[in-house]
Amino acid sequence: MSDVTPLETLGEFGLIRRLQNTVTLRQPSTTLGIGDDAAIITPAPDNNMVVSTDLLVEGVHFDLTFAPLKHVGYKAVAVNVSDIAAMNALPTQIVVGLAIGARYSVEAIEELYEGMRLACEAYNVDLVGGDTTASRGGLTISITAMGQVPNGQAVRRSGAQPNDLICVTGDLGGAFMGLQVLEREKQAFLADPDMQPELGNYGYVVQRQLRPEARMDIVHELKDLGITPTSMIDISDGLASELLHLCAASGAGARIFSENLPIANPTLEAASEFNLDPIMCMLNGGEDYELLFTVPLSDYDKLKHHPDITIIGNMMVKSEGANLVTKAGQPVPLQAQGFTHF
Amino acid sequence: MSDVTPLETLGEFGLIRRLQNTVTLRQPSTTLGIGDDAAIITPAPDNNMVVSTDLLVEGVHFDLTFAPLKHVGYKAVAVNVSDIAAMNALPTQIVVGLAIGARYSVEAIEELYEGMRLACEAYNVDLVGGDTTASRGGLTISITAMGQVPNGQAVRRSGAQPNDLICVTGDLGGAFMGLQVLEREKQAFLADPDMQPELGNYGYVVQRQLRPEARMDIVHELKDLGITPTSMIDISDGLASELLHLCAASGAGARIFSENLPIANPTLEAASEFNLDPIMCMLNGGEDYELLFTVPLSDYDKLKHHPDITIIGNMMVKSEGANLVTKAGQPVPLQAQGFTHF
Known part of the structure; x- marks a missing residue:
């Protein structure tokens, strides 16, 4: 028996039915899931709903040469949950649209959905609706x-x-270094298809790139600590770009210290091997999906020893601009160099 | 001054800012629109939220050879609103993801958004979020x-x-005939680029294809009449396919009468010219975005003279199956031949 089933043997409705059977509903607010013209949600009383949308395009956001479809599915959900986390909200439901190129099999799409299913389980989110269609090109999620x-x-x-503390979760630059490693291995593979990829030392940064996690844990912890951030954003395009968004939206300036920026050892080692400035990797490397947030000075004691939150600077009045203070004490204006897809 | 601006001169954030400025918020439930990690919605107390998602893919769902981008934008919103209407709900917000091929200019995307803006105005919906990215192929909405x-x-x-009346709004088959006309003109144009398209007699069916409307008017009217349908679905894939969905979901059978199916004169004329069976056009032609719904027999008097709602048959017990009764009184089992994109 072949394990590659062409999509057209199932058709759109067959595919939806097949996937529908794998969905588990967990959220009390999900009144009706997949299978009607729309899902029905019963929001908890006195709650706001938050909603965010993201596209992941093959060849732009992911490269199936090195990204397993299961990871792509997981990441697609995680980056959306990350936007919900950045609002201080709990994710409850997702809907998924897939435009699928002709070369995909039913099994490939099931791999993708399996990744989504795992992410829904991890973040306690219900998949309540979707649309599945053909595409003339690759896969768009x-x-x-x-x-x-x-x-x-x-x-x-x-x-x-002004004076609020600027905090960041986890460590930065890893996803960017992971991408560098994967791109290098891809080039080596294209030059010599018999080569075996050497990812051994790069497990951490590769994982940061291929399977990032949304920091829902931090949203829960801040609640437990009695902390409500004064502002928050998730780091998808790089720390510099995101901090400039916070400054612009808040009408404020900021100062962060290069010595305080959190980097993991494997990221530092990879940057060194690739001759890249680790500070630049942290500032401008995207896709870490950590949270960047600000808290009043009075929350300092609650956060100063937190193992997974780093205080990297403080907000300033707008006229001070947004600067990185170097080890030598020199302020350097931050610039948004987060990658643009155009 | 050129009026074609390459997308890369603006970049993703520039494009989002430019489009953001054209957005008007109308819904009291929209607490925060575009510009943060997520939009914030405050649902009316004691209300359910309904949510539905749709993809429109260039070359699959629309063909820019004959579909103006403004119409594509309008239709993209209308078909989603149609799903909300089919739940008996009022649309309130949309979020939009665009994957844009390299050949698109800023002006082209503004045309697309202008169509979306017009539809948001027509349906009283707020555009509260979006994601804009490059694509390696055409346009995906x-x-x-x-x-x-x-x-x-x-x-x-x-x-x-069983015994509920089966009702349909408006008329059927027009969007399908519009597509036939547009495809024929496209072939003629490809054969002779100097030809002028002859759409004169086909204004109605072409409009049905290019710029369908969601039947929100019917949702309001049913409310005014004190009618709550027992089931409802919108007709995107063709009457036969949608009625079979209703039957399957309801565990019931159905009987509709070919003589009762509503068709507009221009659709009938176009079908005749193309040598197509008008009944088949109504049953299997997609994209009319009319509403198909059922009501108890007791609502008959309220609906029998409605100018825009036609009673086409009645529900049956499941064992009777789902049949079209021909003019000669012959039952013919309905089959889902709605077009599949795979």
């Missing part, structure tokens, strides 16, 4: 994520005040 | 629409009972 947060407790980009 | 309906008043596909 569209995900819209919804979440809930008690009325008035959503955290925007715009609430940062 | 992903829209997720949200709506609200008082708790428990959403109409599903599954509530039809």
